[in-house]
Amino acid sequence: MFARPNAQFAKPRTRKPDFPLMILESKTPSGPLESKWEKHIADGKLVNPANKRKYEVIIVGSGLAGASAAATLGELGYAVKCFTFHDSPRRAHSIAAQGGINAAKNYQNDGDSVYRLFYDTIKGGDFRSREANVYRLAQVSVNIIDQCAAQGVPFAREYGGLLANRSFGGAQVSRTFYARGQTGQQLLLGAYSTLSRQIGLGTVKMFSNREMLELVLVDGHAKGIVTRNLNTGEIERHSAHAVVLATGGYGNVFNLSTYARNSNCTAAWRAYRKGATFANPCYTQIHPTCIPVSGDYQSKLTLMSESLRNDGRIWAPKKAGDKRAPGDIPEDDRDYYLERKYPSFGNLAPRDISSRAAKEVCDEGRGVGETGLGVYLDFKDAIDRLSESVVRERYGNLFDIYKEITNENAYEVPMRIFPAVHYTMGGLWVDYNLMSNIPGLFVTGEANFSDHGANRLGASALMQGLADGYFVLPYTIPHYLADVSRDPAPPTSHESFVETEEEVTSRTKKLLENGGKQTVKSFHKRLGKIMWDYCGMARNKAGLEKAIQEIPKLKEEFWEDVNVPGEGSELNQSLELAGRVGDFLELGELMCRDALAREESCGGHFREEHQYEDGEAMRDDENYAHVAAWEFKGDGNAPERHVEQLEYESVSMVTRSYK
Amino acid sequence: MNIFQVLFQTSIGKKAVMAVTGLIMVGFIIGHLVGNLQLFAPPEKINAYAHFLEGLGPGLWAIRAFLLLTLVLHVWMAIKLTLENKAARPQDYVSQQTLRATYASRTMRLSGFIVLAFLIYHLLHFTVRVEGFGTYPHTTLIDGTPVRDVHTMMVVGFQNIWISLFYIISVGLLSWHLNHGLVSMFQTVGFRSRTWSSFLTKASVLFSILYFLANAAIPGSVLAGVVKIQNPEVAGYVCPAKCAVCEAKNAKT
Amino acid sequence: MNVTIRVWRQKNTEAEGHFEDYEAKDLNPNMSFLEMLDVVNENLTLDGKDPIAFAHDCREGICGTCSCMINGKPHGPESGVATCQTYMRSFNDGDVIVVEPFRAKAFPIIKDLVCDRASFDKIMQSGGFISIRTGSAPDANAIPVGKEVADLAMDAAACIGCGACVAACKNSSAMLFVSAKAGQLNLLPQGQPEKDARVLNMVATMDEAGFGNCTNQYECSAACPKAISEEFIAKLNRDYLTASVKSVFKPKPTTMV
Known part of the structure; x- marks a missing residue:
């Protein structure tokens, strides 16, 4: 333990004689943290109202970040074209977020402030995010709630009619606003309603059932996209003065995740291949309490609220391969491993630690359930202590969801849980204006890398998506367009x-005419397994190097032997998936490369070589307090790693400790 | 949008027309029933009532025109809505389950059309009084006013078991129609809410049953011989005193 | 377990459709219905046949994409769930399961089990919003909303826009959808200024789209994966009739010549 970072990777590999060194300039405004954003707005150029309609803006994606940006820019007078591969903008996966949205409103009078939200977010991100961006996020968080409430989002209310809050994700203040367990849905529908209004007014032209398959650069500037109409198969060209990608995260590279089945990295990946740098791809958040995989056919993992760990006890059998029913395993044969390893935190150990511990148990063959990939979350003691009715009151709806999916009554038999991928902090690199290194290409929401560092806090994803779309991009896009x-x-x-x-067209044609023997899904599954095994909760050098060998082989096999049935001129879901999996195969390799190069553990990136004795992540601020942004160098060449040093002016880095 | 566009061209407007015309007709049938129940009183009562109505002259025609218009609107809207509804699903499912819809609600068109057919017959029989549909005798009230003998007309009519059966089945179907129609009316005009939807459903069932029983009591009691012909001029008159005159008359027929 | 699925196959909107039977073997009862279709599709692909197109995305019952008519009921035999939350244990070994797309004139079939529900978006574009400019909102607590009203609005807002209401309705009426969307906003104080215009426009767009008329049978509510109550339809009727009457009698602005 306490291994020093491997010298080979300690320095970013920026030496590459053939190309000029790329400088990733954050364009963070000068001045005190609190007034940077205000100053930036004041300094920014404006577009004359009469000229706005002359500027066309393409927005790809209609989730929180995309819909809010499209609606706002349309309202401001720009000619907006919004694209989604869904049949309606309302279906984006933002809709599935359950918990809530943070905002520094301090409505509870419990000492919250913009600074506290900023600090919590930057600390939660393990000091790997850009300070000024995070501060701005905390600043505009308050406007988001006002905006959404005015749109008619039915937030939870107190009897007096004021907004209710809850404490979420271990925060010490109650700053989370929520709408039952469907906050993401309600916020998305709010954004969708404002977008719908603009579509009705004709300021936004909506293109549903269109998948962006390529970015178009004209003289080095992003000027358009090429899309496929998923219903007719038609390949279409769309041009504009600027392109915004709000295309979400790439967690489906793992095949099984809490993402929607159709979430994909294609838009971002195509932009990467056109020269946009991809930042911190290895940062992956893995949630410890998901319903485990029940068989090989599984297509999707479902999240259960972490609050279950407040009263449930996590255990696994002591003996490997113990197939007895949980009730038949006596106390002596049970291993309450979190309580054993982390006596002070026990079952409430942080997400990453408890996820990794579950994986270790299963790796030792002690996993439970049909597949052996699961551990018990047992409420028997809680029921004995509190009575079943109290447990039902606290967690009834979660027990119902569990019953619906597994057909098991968790009041009688322990729940089975297993960790699952549910957010990716990495994404396309953007500056303070949310513009990538390609001029005119903006990236917002989960698709960019900027605000969550190495780890995202609960109820922050919704906040970031809407902040980018409603309050940041509408101010920063004009800076670019004015010129x-x-x-x-x-x-x-x-x-x-x-x-x-x-x-x-040639890529589509290649896929359709490949005539191989293996299905697209089978490749996705195999890629997912490699990623989960070597680039999942715990990573190590040997594993990552192995994955970097295996993934390109799998990619080669894919292009040789994949079987894509059907035609290009019709709805062809196999073809859609094939394109996406083709890109995942490349992204997966980059994630492993990034994980290998980052010789430290931080947030959603855990390198087994870099941990304290208690299993805590060991950060290396001296060598890795930077953003790693990867540049595509052509097929067959290794991508190049660039670095944006993270400067902390207002906060000092501290070690996350649970002692 | 003007009021006609709202009422005859929009989905909810058309439904409102159905509801309001339905309500008017429910009002009418309640009044009609109450009038008819006078059959159980001495003939003088119902005959005087009929005479009073006929004496309204133009007023009666105004009321009849209004009711006819209501009926026409109700039927016209029903046909229009039905055609639109059929067109809204050009290709039907191979199998479709019924999840919650009541049997009455699913047979509205059938019950409605049978009731309509009955209504036409009923009007020809008792209102237009087409020769051959029934017996249309006359009598005098106590004050000597010559009037039509509605009482006898009804009793003679219902003494025919087929007419009575048709009548009973039809009012049964009308009650069945009302069972969904009444509660549906409240929904369409927006007065049905969670708090009293169950009360409305029960009230409407109760109303339908009572309406049916009261209506069925009329032919029922005629068939059972409880209500008899009380006009000595009419064949079938059963003389309470068994007088020779009557016996001779009955013997003739 | 093994089942036979009888699936509607239709190449595109114009093509004639027909049923085809497929055997789904060795299923795990805890598989979701869509996972069963995944397995059937994998086998079809390996056999060189065209896999069944079906709409799906989040697979956790919230996005509203999935839309199968299973044995004559939208989303399958259980109530209060979407197709993706229907599990094979709800069927018996050896069953023949009939799978059709949602059918309505306003939902043309794109392919196999996928239909086009863009008419819902059109309805939303005509009035399913509160016109609030970004950045112009007052403080969120400046407009108190009673808890009961907020809860009721949330009941309506739970709609996932899947179209099961239209699919289940014998008349293909979209009243439950429209009433949920309009009802949510019309209940809240924020939605009052546009209350009348909202219902008039949304209903007009609904009518244009070719949906049928409500006959108050509430099949919609019974089929709704979010169990949205038909009382929102009563509210829509009330709001609509009131708005119509108001629009007939409202004073017209003076036109200066």
Whole structure:
């Protein structure tokens, strides 16, 4: 233990003679933290109201970040085109967020403030996020709640009619606003309603059932996209003065995750291949209390609220392969491993620690359930201590969900839980303006990397998506557009569009005509297994190196032997998936490379070589307090790792400790 | 939008027309029933009542025109809505379950059309009084006013078991129609809420049953011989005193 | 367990559809219905046949994408769940399960079990919003909303827009959807200024889209995966009729010549 970072990776590999060194300039405004954003707005250029309609903006994605940006920019007068691969903008996976949304309103008078929310978020992110971005996020959080309440989002209320709050994710203040267990749904529907209004008014043109398959650059600037109409198979070109990607996270690289089945990395990945750098791809959040996999057919993992750990006790049999029913295993043969390993925190040990502990138990063959991938979360003691009715009152709805999925009554038999991937902190690199290193390409929401560092706190994802879309992008896009000619966007007959469409068509054609023997899903499963085994909760050098060997082989096999049935000129879900899995196969490798290069443990990235004796993550602030942004160097070449040093002006880095 | 567009072109407007015309007709049938129940009183009562109604002259025609309009609107909207509803699913399911809809609600069209057929017959029989549909005798009230003998007309009519059966079945179907129609009316105009939906359902069932029983009592009691022909001029008159005149008359027929 | 699925296959909107039978063997009862379809599709692909197209995404009952008519009931035999939350244990070994798309004129079939529900979006675009400019909102606590009203609005807002109400309705009426969306906003104080215009416009768009008319049978509510109550339809009727009457009698603005 206490291993020093491997010298080989201690220094970022920036030496590459053929290319000029890329400088990732954060463009963070100067001045005190509290007034940076205000100063930035004041310093920014504006677009004359009469000229706004001359600027076309493409927004890809219609989740919280995309819908809110499209609605706001449309309202401001820009000519917006919004794209989603769903049949309706309302279906984006933001809809599945349950818990709530944070805002520094201090409605509870319990000492919350913008600074406290900022500090909690940056500390929660294990000091791997950009300070100024996070502060701005905390600042605009208060506007989000006002905005959503005015839109008619039915937030939970107190009897007096004021908004209710709860404490969430271990925060010491109650700053989380919620709408039953469906906060994400309600916020998304709020954004969707404002977007719908703009579509009705004609300021936003909505393109549903369109999947972005390529980014178009004209003279180095993002000027359009190539999409496939998923219903008709038509390949379409769309041009604009700027492109915004709000395309969500890439957790489905693991195949099984809490993501929607169709969530994918294609838009972001295509932008990466066109030159946008991909930052911190290895940061993956894994949630400890999900319902375990029940068989090979499994398509999806479902999250259960972590609050269950307040009263449930987690255990596994002591003996490997103990197939007795849980009730038949006597106390002496049970291992309450969290209580054993972390006596002070016990079952409430942080997410990453408790996730890893569960994995270890299962790796030792002590996992429970049909697949051996699960541990017990037992409420027997709680029921004895509190009575079943109290437990029912506290967790009734969760027990119901569990029953619905597993057909087991958790009041009688212990629940089975297992960790699952549910958020990716990494994403395309963006500066303070949310613009990537490609001019005119903006990235918002989970698709960018900026606000959560190495780990995202509960109820922060909704906050970030809406902050970006409602309150950041509408201010920063004009900074860029003001310098762009008011002439119409490049015609789609421009050679860049023709070439890019050709790339898309040939790739689609290749997939359809491949005539291999293996299904797309089987490749996705195999990739997911490699990723989960070597780039999951705990990573090590040997495993990552192995994965970096195996994934390209799998990719090669995919392009040789994948079988994509059907035609290109119709709804073809196999073709859609094939394109996505093709990109996941490349992204997976980059994630492993990033994980290998980051010789430290921090937040959602845990390297077994870098831990304290108690299993705590050991950060290396001296060598790794930076953003690693990867640049595509062409197929067959290793990507190049660039670095943006993280400067902390207002906070000092401290070690996360649970002693 | 003007009021006609709202009422005859929008989905909810058309439904409101159904509800309001339905309500008017429910009002009418209640009044009609109360009038008819006078059959159980001495003939003088119902005959005087009928005479009073006929004496309204233009007023009666106004009421009849209004009711006819109501009926036409109700039927017209029903046909229009039905056609639209059929068009809204050009290709039907191979199998579709019924989850919650009541049997009455699913047979509204059938019950409605049978009731309509009955209504036409009923009007021809008792209102238009088409020759051959029934017996239409006359009598005088106590004050000597010559009037139509509605009492006898009804009794003679219902003494025919087939007419009575048709009548009973039809009012049964009408009650069945009301069972869904009444509660549905409240929903359509927006007065049905969680708090009293169950009361409304029960009240409407109770109303339908009472309405049916009261209506069925009329032909029922005629068939059972409780209500008899009381006009000595009419064949079938049963003389309470068994007088020779009557016996001779009955013997003739 | 083994089942036979009788699936509606239709190449595209214009094509004629027909049923085809597929054997689904060795199923785990704890599989979801969609996972069963995944397995059938994997086998179809390996056999060189075209897999069944079906709509799905989140697979946790919230996105509203999945839309199968299973044995004559939207989303399958259980109540209060979407297709993705229907499990094979709800069926018996050896069952023949009939799977059709949601059918309505306003929901044209795109392929197999996938239908186009864009008419719902059109309804929303005509009035399913509160016109509030970004950045112009007052403090969230400046508009108190009674808990009961907020809870009722949330009941309506739980709608996932799947279209099961239309699919279950004998008349393909969209009243439950429209009433839930309009009802949520019309209940809240924030929604009052546009209350009348909202219902008038949304109902007009609903009518144009070719949905049928409500006959108060409440099949919609029974089929709704979120069990949204038909009392919102009563509210919509009330709001709509009131708004219509008001629009007929409201004073017209003076036009200056």
